[in-house]
Amino acid sequence: MNRLVCPFCGARELEEFLFHKTLPEAGASEYSAVYERTNRLDDSLEHWQHVHGCRAWLEVRRNPSSGDVLEIRMIGGGRN
């Protein structure tokens, strides 16, 4: 994986984006959401920011072992 397709800007080099975190499972406790995130090899839901672009926060679902990006969604409409 060396590119992400920003829903607003299109396909961009990975260096424009900043990974923030792997999202916790739905319904996780606050403690578990911070400290007990599982790293799934096949399906990882993550927050990224297109920090050197439109600055949108992105929800990225990808397969870390193959590098395939399964889905990218802009969170909060990307306003600013």
Place this chain on the structure above:
Amino acid sequence: MRFSFDGREFLGQRGDTLASALLANGVTLLGRSVKYRRPRGLLALGPEEPNALMTVGETPTVIPNVPAPQLVLRDGLNARSQNRWPSLRFDVASLLQAGGGFFGAGFYYKTFIWPSWRAYEGLIRNLAGLGEAPGAAAIPPPSIEHLACDVLVGGGGAAGLGAALAAARAGASVVLCEREPELGGELDFETATVNGASASDWIGAVRAELAGRGARVLTDATVIGGSDGLVIVHQVPGGLAGRDSMYRVRPRRFVIAMGAVERPIAFTDNDRPGVMLLGAAERLMVRYGVATGQRPLVFGNHDRIYAAAARLVGRGIRPVAVIDTRAGATTESAALARHRSVLERAGVLCLAAHAVLSVDGRGGVRAATVAPLRTPGAARRIECDCVLVSGGWSPSVHAGLHEGGERRYLEGNGAFIAASQPEWRLCAGAANGALELAAALAEGFAAGERAAREAGAAQGAGPVPVASGDPEPRLVPFWRSPASIAAEKRQFVDLQNDVTVADLRQALAEGFVDIEHVKRYTTLGVGTEQGRTGGALGAGILAELKGETLGSVGASRTRPPYHPLTLAAIVGHRAGQQLRVLRRTPLHEWHEANGGVLEPAEFWMRTRYYRANGIDAFAAGIVEADRVRKHGGVVDGSTLGKIEVAGADAARYLDRLYLSKASTIKVGRSKYMVNLREDGMVLDDGIVLRLAEDRFLATTGSGHAEHMLAHFERYRDTEWSGAEVALANVTEAWGVIVAAGPASRAALGAALGPEWTARIGQLAHMEFADGMHGGAELRVLRASFSGELAFELHCRPGLTVGLWQGLVEAGLPPYGLEALDILRVEKGYLVGSEMNGQTTPGDLGMDGLLKLGNPCVGVALLDRPAFREPSRPKLVGLKATDGKAVILGGAQITRASAPSRSLGYITSSAYSPALGEWIALALVARSDAAEGMNLVARDPLRGGDVPVRVTAPVHFDPGAERMKS
């Protein structure tokens, strides 16, 4: 063209490489080997050349390890050989070898252990290594170009040209890259034909057609790596870094057609100058007109050796013998029969089932010892002046092995190809094991057509060009000639690293069985050429020694880059200012002109101290800090991070980000606020100003603005995405001057005039006034980071210098970061050393803020038992018990009775001019952090042990009387 080699002047032809020009001048000794310093000549033509590595240019722009056959001759070229001292002809270290000493694998680790490795390290390091490193970052980085295309073809030989042609004809956009300066690969010296025309005519026609169809052809361009749909191509015209280019290519389909690398056969003293790969010798002759010798002996294990020998006869050079390791051929192709009859007519001795056992001669080859394989004792000596050897071809499949690719063994080739490819990559031609010209071209053509179709091109590619060239090689793997155990020490496998058959045998005997372990123990294939010639040979010999098949031994993993790169090429434009921008405040020039000593701090250039106040930061800082407390001063605060938060939901939004509420701040007032990470650790602190009902200015630590903006945006967008909040980083839109000290109010009045004097006089602590000054906006905030009466002036950057100058003239001398730090340590104010990402508000004594009970981000996780344990750190003050000793940041805090158990450490310290002693802030385990505790600050590398006493974090003016005055 004039050029110099090791200080001697030579003449060469345009189009020569350094290797061809030197050989044409009769220079065959081109380097010495790295370990034994054996004399070495040219083996190969290309990046796989292990011996003839050159150092080009002069310090500091010297470039080491340039393969001579890749270095295109230019006028005035200055090249030097490597691994020799004092000269190439006479090398002192080679005498070690003359004494019979051979250093086997692991020799250094086993030998130089008494009294310690360090005793020998200097001497050995001096002898070890390849070339001389450039002295400075003097080599310019390559330009970088991004390309996108339907089909990228790596390799411009028969298969690559076929692939590019088919893809272009099918309507795809094509990029073709070829490592050599010219297209054609092996086509140009096989006396091959394509569609009935000579190969060179066909190459020219393909080039023209590709240009006509808009394909881009890059020569001197090597695929050095690629994965995930991105291929990196490095173009090095003339073979020399500094004039190179990088291409980041994103093709829809990538055809790997990078041919194969010829490999030698190991025999005793096979590293002598004059032992050369057959293909390299042919190319030298055809492309550069240089004959390797007049009486060559050809040695190999396949049909091509006869074709090559016949071509030599045709060019007027009669080989003395052709030695074939295979038993007599059972079936003879028409082509082979033709070649053999040429040799027969020329009277060339052809021996089947024979091998070269060794060569005679030191600086060159005088004779070869040849024997039947069944009865090696019946050897005969054949005089010759070079041995041209070919042991087969190893596919250049590196690009097909990235991204987790595996190899597959091809028995008939004695070589590995890529097993399977991700959908965007295809392998074709010799890189895929197709060694015969017609097959390689057809395979490339088919791959190009398929790649184009998969990339979306709709047209057909038309008929496959029909080629004819050398016959199918019908190779029978043969890795090394018979030798006695003693002679195995001179059967070289990896010439660049002086790895011999004896080393492989020893590695096996010592239990290094896996090919990867053998590689690391013996250094097989770790040089600049990455085992391109020696790797396959090593694996083959290892298989033989282990009694296994090559397929089960495997080959060691290949990784990018394919050829050596300069660090400049890897770093590219990401250096200096383009890596890390240094920001300057509006007062930068003023500081420089007025003796300010500027240093980079958190992306900003900031003034540490002013020269007039002392000989160094320590001395000047004390003078400046003392003056602020006694009188006053101004400091440049423009680096303060500033984020404007606006919108109907701004107040509620900030409430959720900070420990205390923003919604209770009245317009015109401000509040010191702290925010947390989601795990409860303190993230940052700053003053939040309420500019209007729906507008706030949140200040952050210097250099934290970018990070805090992302933090703010994240919570707005991800957690409360309905919130109506706009965020803007206005850090650089405002210059900030801090005027501090008892005299600051009067000086401000004098500088700003009567109208502002009245307003400033009325400002309560943490209150601010907005207005105009000199035709632009000015904001004056009464707040303090020094504990003194102080004002922050926020103004447009262009007005900053004028205001600053006015305040200096009104009697407030400037002070720098050093004094700022002394003043804040005296007051126990926090910076990044205390808010280090591992401390909670409770650790830092912010109990008052916690009691407010505002449920902001991070609070939920503060209520954990671990945060109440006695070992949790607590922010305290420290003073030396005797009132005089120096205590420095980083010193570990222990009890006197338990000197080896750290309770914490000093986060900041300063000599306080106001108190006349050293003071510190420290994070110390709660169990031992009560005021009045006697502890020891241990600093063994600097000051030794100092007894200290725990105090409150606020060392000076604990009642904060001064800043409220």
